[in-house]
Amino acid sequence: MGLKEQITEDMKTAMRAKDSGKLGxxxxxxAAMKQKxxxxxxxxxxxxxxxxxxxxxxxxxxxxxxFEAGGRQDLADIEKAELAVLSGYMPAALSDDEISGEVAAAVAATGAAGPQDMGKVMAVLKPKLAGRADMTAVSALVKNALSQA
Incomplete structure (x- = not known):
């Protein structure tokens, strides 16, 4: 079952269970998926x-x-509940060691020699790590690896 079908099934389950927070x-x-x-x-x-x-x-x-900076903990709690539901659909996150290994492999595969090759390395990593790693952190790791190359 694809992710889209899983989300549809979860929506039906939430309707039956009258779980308004998860359903919303x-x-x-x-709605975001249909819009796209x-x-x-x-x-x-x-x-x-x-x-x-x-x-x-x-x-x-x-x-x-x-919300937390503005002292609106009630709204922050609602967002945290939504965050928990959304996070449930993401694949398991990679460890720092696994991410470092992927970065090293991508640098080697592309033959990157310096910071000017960052785009090539990120193009290789993005499809592999999408949804499994924070791409901002990956970008920082790539930048660090290329500056030492």
């Missing part, structure tokens, strides 16, 4: 769905930071 979050996710399908006239793959979920997770994290 899944409906937001399905309509806008780009494509059938979403798991990669597309993961990209949408990553974006929504990033939005939730930003909102939590802002």
């Amino acid at each position: 979050t899944i409906r937001l996710l399905t 399908e309509v806008d780009e006239r494509i059938e979403l793959t798991d990669t597309h769905v993961l990209a949408i979920i990553e974006k929504m997770i990033k939005q939730r994290k930003d909102s939590i930071t802002q």
